[in-house]
Amino acid sequence: MALSDSSVPEPDVDDLKAADAQDLHRAVREEGEEELDRPVSSLFFSALAAGMAIASSLIAEGALHAALPDTPWRSIIVSLGYPIGFLVVILGRMQLFTESTITAMLPLVTRPSGWALRRTMRLWIVVLGANLLGTAIAGLAIATGLLGGAELRTAMIEVSLAITELSAWATFVNAVPAGFMIAILAWSLPNAREQAFLVIGAITYVVAIGGFSHSVVGSVEAWLLLFSDRTEIVQTIGLILPAILGNLLGGAGLFALLAHAQVRGEMNGRDES
Template sequence: MDQDDSKAEGKAQKAADAKDLHRAVREAGESELDRPAGALFWSGLAAGIAIHSSLIAEGALHAGLPEAPWRELVTALGYPVGFLVVILGRMQLFTESTITAMLPLVTRPSGWALQRTLRLWGIVLFANLIGTALAAAMVAGGALGNPEIREAMIAVSAGILELNGWQTFINAIPAGFLIAVVAWILPNGRNQAFWIILAITYVIAIAGFSHSIVGADETFLLVFTGKVTVEQAVFGLMLPAILGNLVGGAGLFTLLAHGQVQGETPDQP
C-alpha cells in the first residue's frame, strides 16, 4: 500500500468531528425537505405502524414474566424494537426529523426553509399518528395478538396515565433530546447503529420519558379499549408529548448541536 492509499484509509477511519456531523445531518435534512409529500406520508405511515412493534414486544415480555422488582426493567427491553425497525428501515419518524429538519433552517434561515420544515413535520406527524391508530385499533379489536398479550399491552400502556399533562410535557423533553442524539451520532457510528439505537431508546424506556409516537400508540390503545376519553388523550397525553419532544429535539439539542460549529464554516468540506 503506497503512502497516498494509507492516508486515504486513515482519513476514512477517522471519526467525524462536530462540523462533519453537522454537515451530514443537515444534508440528510435537506433531502427530507425536498421529498414529495406522498413519499413522506407513506414512509411516515409505515413508521407509525412499525413503531407498534415496541408495544407488542413489551406486551409479550410483560405477559411472560412473573411479578418481580426487575419485571419492568426486562419488559423495557421490548421498547427499542420499534425504533430499530423504523430507524434502520429508514422510515420517517417525527421525533427523528426534529433535528434533521431544523439544521437546514438554522443554518440558512428563510421563509422557504421554515415552510418546508413545517410541511415535513405536519405530514410525518399526521402519518405517524394514523399508523399508530391503525395498529392500536387492530389490537383493541382482537386482530393482533392473543388475549393475554393484549391485556399485557394495555397494562404497559396504562403507565402513561401516571403523569398529568404538564408532567408529560416535561418528561417528553429528554426523550426528544435523546432521539435527536441518535440522529446526530448515527453518521459517525453506522457499524454500531443497532447498539446505539438499542442503548439510547432503552434509557428512554427505563427512565419513563415520554415519546410522542410510542405514547400515541399507547394512548390510542387506551382510547379504543375505553380506558381514557378522547379529550384526555389529545390534551393530556398526546399534545404535551409532541410539544415536549419538539422542545427537546428541535429546540434544545438543535441549538447545542448548531452552536458547536458557530464561527466555523459548516458548508465548507
C-alpha cells in the first residue's frame, strides 16, 4: 500500500471556503473607503473614461441589431451586446456611478459621520457628473459620424428609441431593479474574481433582457437621440434623471442597507475598527 506523501501540505480549509457575508461586507466596505479617499481629479478622469467606455454596450447592441433580421427574438440576441461596456469598465477598474452606490454607502452606514457623508456625496457628484459628460461625448461622436458608420449609427438610434417608450415614472420604477442588480454585482465580485467575466456578463445581461433602466448606459442613448434631433433637451433630462434616482434607490437605498443589515448584528469590534 502506497503511503501518502506527507511533504505535500494539505490545503487550508478556510482557503476552500467562499467568503461569508461579513467577509464580503468588509471587502466592499474597504474598497469604498479607498474610493472616498481618492483625489477629485482621479475620480473625475476615471469616471469620464467610464462614461465614454460604457458606450461600447450601445455600439455592440447596434452592430447586432444591424446584422439581424427583424424577428421577435432579435432583442434577446441584441442584448448580448449590453454587457460589453460593463466588462470594459469594471474589469478596467473605472468609476461607475451605479457600482459606487453600494461601495460608498457601506462605509457611511457602518460608521456614520459628517465626514463620511460629505465624502460620499462628493464621490457620487463627481463620478455621476463625469460619467454623464463621458456619455455625452460618446453620444455626440456617434451622432456626428465620428464613431461608426451610417448603418451602425442608424441601428444604435433604433435601439436607443426604446427608452422613449417609458414615462418618467416608468423609467424610475424600471431603474430600481437595475440599481439593485448592479449593487449585487459589486457585492458578488470579491467572491468571484476568477469568474468575474461570467458574473458581470450574466447579471448585466439580465438587466438588458429585463428592460431595466441603467442611468449611465441609458444616458448614452439619451444623448445620442438628442444630438440626432430625435428628442429635445427637456425630454432628455426626463429620460436620464428618473433613471439616476431609481438606480440610487435600488443600489444605495435598498441593497446597500440590506447588505449591511444582514451582518450588523454579527460585526465584532475588529470589523468596526
